[in-house]
Every structure is written in structure tokens, then in C-alpha cells.
Amino acid sequence: MPELPEMETYRMLLSELVVGRTITNTEIERVKSINTDPDAFRRRITGQAVTRVERRAKHLLFHLTGDQVLLLHLMLGGIMFFGRKERKPDRTVQVTISFGAEHLYFIGLRLGYLHLYRPEEAEQRLRKLGPDPFDPALTAERFAALLRARSGTLKSALTDQSVLSGIGNCYSDEICFQARLLPARKPASLSAVEWDALFRAMRELLREAVQYGGYMEMPLFQGDALTGGFDRRCRVYDREGEPCARCGGLIERRNVSSKKSFCCPQCQH
Known part of the structure; x- marks a missing residue:
């Protein structure tokens, strides 16, 4: 299962790849991987830009314009891949978020999830987490x-x-x-x-x-x-x-x- 270093690596790399870019399309192959109706999910994030990518414990938060947050937990077996369709790994994709000709594929989310929340809802979901090992307040x-x-x-x-x-x-x-x-x-x-x-x-x-x-x-x-x-x-x-x-x-x-x-x-x- 991806842990803090894996998710921090993803955060750093994705910040360079998707921040500032606008979501042009979304495909949902597994409805259980998201937390709302697929059409509503697609409608709410298409046309929105990624403003920053944040890591919280083993989660990633994709902050979008329009006061929305995509909360990701890969759980066991989940991975991501960014690139053109022809370069995608030969594995089943549960969710695809497109940025023009390039796509962010969420793969192996049988236990993981990509949920859409308002910022305050995302904070509520994460409130039970203990402090981050790098938290300056953690003496x-x-x-x-x-x-x-x-x-x-x-x-x-x-x-x-x-x-x-x-x-x-x-x-x-x-x-x-x-x-x-x-x-x-x-x-x-x-x-x-x-x-x-x-x-x-x-x-x-x-x-x-x-x-x-x-x-x-x-x-x-x-x-x-x-x-x-x-x-x-x-x-x-x-x-x-x-x-x-x-x-x-x-x-x-x-x-x-x-x-x-x-x-x-x-x-x-």
C-alpha cells in the first residue's frame, strides 16, 4: 500500500504536471470509486482547473477552482499514471481525468476511492487523522x-x-x-x-x-x-x-x- 513517501512523491510530480491545467473530460468506469452520480461528478469538475495538490497522510487532495476538492486514497493496489492514451499501462482503469490530449488515470481503485467534496467536507473526512510525521508542531x-x-x-x-x-x-x-x-x-x-x-x-x-x-x-x-x-x-x-x-x-x-x-x-x- 502506498505510504507517506509514495504519496509525497506523487504530490511533487503531479504539482508539476497538472497544477494550472483545466479538466477537459472525465470518464467513470467504476461508479463505486466515486461518491456521487457519474454525470454530476463529470459536470462539477469539467472546466475546472487544478490550483494545487496537497498530501494529507496517505491521501492526496486535488484543489479545484469552483471551491471543490478531489480526495484520493489509493488503498491497496491503487496507482496513477499520467500521459497519452497509447502509453497507459495495460490495466483496468476506474477513473480517467483528461487535460486535453493527456490524461490522469486512476488504476486499481477496487478498495480505493476518488471522492468529490467541498473543502470543509474534505476536512471533516480527515479530522480523525493523527499528526503528520513532518508536522513542525510534532516534537x-x-x-x-x-x-x-x-x-x-x-x-x-x-x-x-x-x-x-x-x-x-x-x-x-x-x-x-x-x-x-x-x-x-x-x-x-x-x-x-x-x-x-x-x-x-x-x-x-x-x-x-x-x-x-x-x-x-x-x-x-x-x-x-x-x-x-x-x-x-x-x-x-x-x-x-x-x-x-x-x-x-x-x-x-x-x-x-x-x-x-x-x-x-x-x-x-
Whole structure:
């Protein structure tokens, strides 16, 4: 599932591709992917321009003229592709938004959605999200307080979107590895030094992942050399049986809080 770095990569690239451009047509192949009548959806956004693209946790918000917002969540398996029709991946498209001869294809939205709201409605939908890991107001002390209150594991606390928004399976494991902590640790058991290490690891790891385009190899357009570049830099995620780059021990896959999880039991504690 796309997480914060993947959606931030999409946000940066789409800001260059669609901001300022006017929507010329919309095609809906799967009505369940939207939240209104297809004709009304098409009528309300056709002729509107994209004013900015915003990321909130794992969501993207396409702000349109006419005081409207398209709220996207790709969920599991969802991707986007921007370009001409002949370059589109050979996959089923649920929604297509056209900008003249170029199109933004929303693919794999069987569980995801592209909903149209007024700005205040979109804010209401997102109000239960916890703070973004890059929120300037999220201090190391507040971070520790939020996670320490959880009774589960570090894995479950880091991936709980109401506690902290944008982190999922991959980056929770990578953050724990960087902080030398096992994902199965109970938050209440961490020392002050370990909390500081975890907070620094979160910020550093997510910045690196954004810099290299996230771990999911799903190019946004033909020639996109950024998206998916972090996959080869993952230290533990999906590296079961491989030697740890830090200590040489073997990476293990474990079940933590009913989620698959990867760690090095030799140098994580």
C-alpha cells in the first residue's frame, strides 16, 4: 500500500504536471470509486482547473477552482499514471481525468476511492487523522507521549493513523531498524534515549524515502526515474533471509500485531 513517501512523491510530480491545467473530460468506469452520480461528478469538475495538490497522510487532495476538492486514497493496489492514451499501462482503469490530449488515470481503485467534496467536507473526512510525521508542531516529547499511550507494539502504534498519519507496514519496519528497536517492543518499555532515537529515525528515514521516490515501483509517467527508487535502499522490509547491512545477521520475517514485519534480531533490541 502506498505510504507517506509514495504519496509525497506523487504530490511533487503531479504539482508539476497538472497544477494550472483545466479538466477537459472525465470518464467513470467504476461508479463505486466515486461518491456521487457519474454525470454530476463529470459536470462539477469539467472546466475546472487544478490550483494545487496537497498530501494529507496517505491521501492526496486535488484543489479545484469552483471551491471543490478531489480526495484520493489509493488503498491497496491503487496507482496513477499520467500521459497519452497509447502509453497507459495495460490495466483496468476506474477513473480517467483528461487535460486535453493527456490524461490522469486512476488504476486499481477496487478498495480505493476518488471522492468529490467541498473543502470543509474534505476536512471533516480527515479530522480523525493523527499528526503528520513532518508536522513542525510534532516534537520529540509529543511523539513519545502519543505512542507511549498505546498498549500494543511499536509496529501497531506507528501504523495507527489516528496516532500518527502516513506510516504503514514498510516504513514502520524501516524506522524501527534505523532506531535499533524491534517492532514488537511495547512503547511503555522504551527509555528516554530510545524515544529520541526513534523520533530521529522516523524523520530521517522518511526524508530519505521521499528523496528517493518511495519503495513502490509504480512510475507516474513514461520516463519517471524517481518513483520507486527507495526499494533498493530498504534495509529490512521484504529482505527475509538476507544478511543485515549493519551487522551481518539474517533478516527475519515475523508476525507482529497481526501484520507482517521484518527485522534483524541480532542488532535490534
